Amino acid sequence: MSGIPVRPRLKDIAAATGFSTNTVSLALRQSPLVTEETRKVIAEVARELRYRPNEIAKSLVQRQTRSIGLILTNILNPILTQTAEAVELALSRRGYALLLATSSTMVEQEKRALEGFSGRQVDGVLIYPAHHGQLDHIAGLRRLGVPVVLLATEGHAGIDVVSFRDREGAYMATRHLLELGHRRIGMLDGGKPAGSGEKSAGYSQALAEYGIALDPQLLRPIGGYAPGFGYRGMDELMALRAPPTAVFASNDALAAGVLDWCSRNGRQVPGDISVVGFDNIELAAYFSTPLTTIAYDPQAMARMAVERLLSLIENGEQAAGRPQRQAVEPRIIIRESTAPPRAG
Amino acid sequence: MSGIPVRPRLKDIAAATGFSTNTVSLALRQSPLVTEETRKVIAEVARELRYRPNEIAKSLVQRQTRSIGLILTNILNPILTQTAEAVELALSRRGYALLLATSSTMVEQEKRALEGFSGRQVDGVLIYPAHHGQLDHIAGLRRLGVPVVLLATEGHAGIDVVSFRDREGAYMATRHLLELGHRRIGMLDGGKPAGSGEKSAGYSQALAEYGIALDPQLLRPIGGYAPGFGYRGMDELMALRAPPTAVFASNDALAAGVLDWCSRNGRQVPGDISVVGFDNIELAAYFSTPLTTIAYDPQAMARMAVERLLSLIENGEQAAGRPQRQAVEPRIIIRESTAPPRAG
């Protein structure tokens, strides 16, 4: 019977072929320094032994792991899921491995994940930060020589960023409703640090351009992005003395809750109430009323971010000059959930 | 100004404190062999230098990386997304890092990912296989000494598995429709190797128990899981001479397409047609008609799988005895999309 299935090392191939480990190493890496013939012999034995190089050992000497770390707040958000998938694809195409961690939107957990990555010597980090206000620990990583690219709504001094313009997206959504003639427009903001978000800023900006004063009762922080929050938000919004004729929900799941509220309370969409979502999840086109929403291209975003990160890694980070900011533009997808308000 | 921000090594701390690298290593790992006092001195300097151990070097000598690899077919499937998230959580709690790869349901890509993991010396692998029929390369890994746990519908000789019973879930869905009185029940099967799946087996079994012959026209492989496939599947199904009174869609996205077809073609759900989905995605409760569907607990599944994998890793794999099979039971969530067929 054959030997114990221990992982063979270069040394084992060397012993079996009579060459030195160095020659074996060279041969296996297709070095032109090695004869065609020796290479064949060595390759053959390597195959027989099922040799697989130990990347850990390689990493130690080469001081690079060909792995990058990705930190997301959570993977459940469809936009982040798509981003993760696209990042993985782009990375594996380039021969990089992906280490994944989640922060649960907590800076402490984010820090821990970052330290873990750093200890594991990742060549770079892609991060969707837990809080846009607290980026210093990330900048610190960067200063330590680890290339970092932010996936975020805003930038930060000293760090590269690929941003999806939440603010502009929200602006487009609100503006669309304004152009249809709506003047009382509610917004359901699922963001955690309530109201502080980019989306509410875009909403406010659009209103301001139309000379409409911001009614704080219409801008509701609801504390979460699940459909149930949207449903409850509608309860509040529609209980107002002057309820809105249109609602901008800060993501599509919320909008699903809004649509559900409408159908359970006998309101037509878009007849009685117009609804705009955010994210353009796959199912948005299949809601009870196909949803008008804001779309990004998370794939494009992921590609840009990976591209930039790998260039920072491979062309020397500092050499790449000052931090670069790129953005993917949102666009509005108009479906059937928006229409002019009922006359009168 | 302070020095260059190079990553300090044990040696640097040794030089700074006057102790040997060995003592520093011991001290930093809280060895009782080292004096309280020396430990303090060393810890202090380590802090000042912002020392972080190089896990790669540690891995090389300890022959373990404290990382595990997770291979999924894709992350977009909500069930897999939830699984990935739960796996990440469970793992990070235990101090393990997660390497993530996707196979795109292609065995070749799966093999490549597996080799990548193996080269990177992961301590174990969790895998949702691309094809249940082709598991030999995975068993091979296992034989190489790498602990593996399958996330799958079926088991395989020689590999541990945590299975979600697709077959049983489909059986429950179909049985529910039969109990309501439906006798012509269509099934839309999104699975890739058409019709070969566990779900269609469960469907057939339920029919058989009711003495209903399988009508091949009613069991439609549709080639994908996106809502559009469900829509087109309905086009076919309802064009039959004897169309079904109920439809079992093999996932919830498909069911969304089915509901859409019904609303666009003037059929009431559940009045004219009953619909059952599969997966119980968050939005299923918010579809135009809240969807009756089959639910798992992906979190429980992930926990079981991680638990088992870590026990294989930490208690010595072979020692753990013969491969263990565990399963999470599906359950049916009855909402508003199913009802008895119209009389006559």
Add this chain to the structure above:
DNA sequence: TTGAAAGCGCTAACAC
């Protein structure tokens, strides 16, 4: 209680 030496599996520099 601390230090010296060896070695994890590999690549890189330099001989020959």
Add this chain to the structure above:
DNA sequence: GTGTTAGCGCTTTCAA
């Protein structure tokens, strides 16, 4: 063309 030597940053004997 191929072999020898050293060393990546750490842990692990084994001495002292």
